[in-house]
Amino acid sequence: MAAGGRSVTPPALSAEVRVARGTFVVDVRIELRRGEVLALLGPNGAGKSTLLAVIAGLLMPGAGRVHAGGRELTRVQAGRRPAVHVPPSARGIGLLGQDPQLFPHLTALQNVAFGPRAQRHPMRVASADAAAWLERVGLAGLGERRPAELSGGQQRRVAIARALAARPSVLLLDEPFASLDVETAPDIRELLREQLRSSPTTAIVVSHDALDAVVLADRTAVIADGRIVDEGPTARVFAEPRDLFTAAVAGVNLVTGSADGGAVVAAGGIRFTGRGGHRDEGAMIRISGGAPAAAVFRPASVVVSTRQPEGVSSRNVWRARVNGMEHAAGGIRVRTGPLPVVADLMPASVAELGLAEGSEVWLSVKASEVSLYRR
Numbered sequence: 001m002a003a004g005g006r007s008v009t010p011p012a013l014s015a016e017v018r019v020a021r022g023t024f025v026v027d028v029r030i031e032l033r034r035g036e037v038l039a040l041l042g043p044n045g046a047g048k049s050t051l052l053a054v055i056a057g058l059l060m061p062g063a064g065r066v067h068a069g070g071r072e073l074t075r076v077q078a079g080r081r082p083a084v085h086v087p088p089s090a091r092g093i094g095l096l097g098q099d100p101q102l103f104p105h106l107t108a109l110q111n112v113a114f115g116p117r118a119q120r121h122p123m124r125v126a127s128a129d130a131a132a133w134l135e136r137v138g139l140a141g142l143g144e145r146r147p148a149e150l151s152g153g154q155q156r157r158v159a160i161a162r163a164l165a166a167r168p169s170v171l172l173l174d175e176p177f178a179s180l181d182v183e184t185a186p187d188i189r190e191l192l193r194e195q196l197r198s199s200p201t202t203a204i205v206v207s208h209d210a211l212d213a214v215v216l217a218d219r220t221a222v223i224a225d226g227r228i229v230d231e232g233p234t235a236r237v238f239a240e241p242r243d244l245f246t247a248a249v250a251g252v253n254l255v256t257g258s259a260d261g262g263a264v265v266a267a268g269g270i271r272f273t274g275r276g277g278h279r280d281e282g283a284m285i286r287i288s289g290g291a292p293a294a295a296v297f298r299p300a301s302v303v304v305s306t307r308q309p310e311g312v313s314s315r316n317v318w319r320a321r322v323n324g325m326e327h328a329a330g331g332i333r334v335r336t337g338p339l340p341v342v343a344d345l346m347p348a349s350v351a352e353l354g355l356a357e358g359s360e361v362w363l364s365v366k367a368s369e370v371s372l373y374r375r
């Protein structure tokens with residue numbers, strides 16, 4: 001009972017996990033409400049799959065506990081034998097791993113019908129259900145093929161259909177769109193969104209892609225080096241990224257520093273003025289005394305010049321060096337340092353400025369295009 005006498009709904013899924021893999025340690029705690037979708041983003045090797053493996057019961061943590069649907073599934077104290085360990089097949093948790101892991105001897109239809117059959121639906125009903133799922137994932141007519149007769153992307157779609165057809169109360173999806181081509185991925189992403197929205201399924205979607213989080217998830221957690229470094233409503237996480245990885249996947253520049261008189265002072269004494277963040281548009285951050293703060297702005301807002309810009313008091317201006325260039329949507333992304341900032345330019349501008357790796361440049365960004373916030 002909560003204070004005030006109202007009962008508190010327990011989370012549909014909670015996990016508190018500490019697990020070492022060699023010298024790497026994952027130490028995280030997560031909670032999801034019933035029907036909630038959490039995006040778990042993070043760079044390669046951050047510990048995302050490890051966390052899913054513990055929740056699914058495939059990996060025993062060194063210490064921790066996992067609860068789902070009111071049941072205790074894992075409980076182990078450091079240095080002790082596990083007190084509780086429900087085997088993966090009895091957890092009611094669906095895991096769609098990076099490898100589709102279809103049953104090789106079963107047809108696509110039989111693979112998808114496996115979940116409904118295991119739930120004792122009659123063969124006829126399970127097959128009709130499986131055929132409908134295969135149609136939804138764009139594989140109508142391929143139900144009789146075995147996995148070896150399907151492409152990697154088609155196998156992935158069968159695996160998605162199989163995961164959804166089993167209607168698990170908790171679904172763990174490890175990079176579900178990774179091996180799908182760019183034409184198929186949006187359709188399958190949309191299908192997954194509809195299914196997750198219209199069902200009480202609680203889900204974790206592991207991804208490197210901001211689009212997956214934005215389309216699918218109410219909440220986003222960012223994991224780096226085995227720890228959750230940011231967590232919150234998906235819109236907030238991308239509007240106010242707290243670490244460089246999140247900023248990069250959100251497609252924005254993040255400059256961290258300390259607050260000073262309504263501005264953010266970054267390394268090298270570079271001063272950023274801007275708007276006070278999305279919650280109080282227009283207001284400067286009224287923090288001083290060196291509190292940690294950050295400035296966020298889009299790569300397309302950064303103006304690159306070879307001479308010092310003049311008459312730009314409303315702009316933040318600093319000197320930089322071009323560290324590299326790469327393709328970006330509709331143009332060229334110029335990476336600069338020592339303050340890590342990227343600028344998106346049209347190819348003609350890059351040519352006109354004569355930019356190359358090592359070029360010394362001036363960067364500027366209008367204060368009205370910079371958001372400042374506390375960290």
Ligand SMILES: Nc1ncnc2c1ncn2[C@@H]1O[C@H](COP(=O)(O)OP(=O)(O)OP(=O)(O)O)[C@@H](O)[C@H]1O
Nearest residue numbers: 021022023024042043044045046047048049050051
């Ligand atoms: N079986 C293993 N034995 C030892 N170390 C492992 C094992 N599996 C994973 N690791 C290490 O644990 C760390 C976390 O791996 P994990 O697969 O959880 O990361 P991830 O965030 O899912 O990465 P990716 O995005 O590349 O899939 C990595 O440093 C990895 O090298």
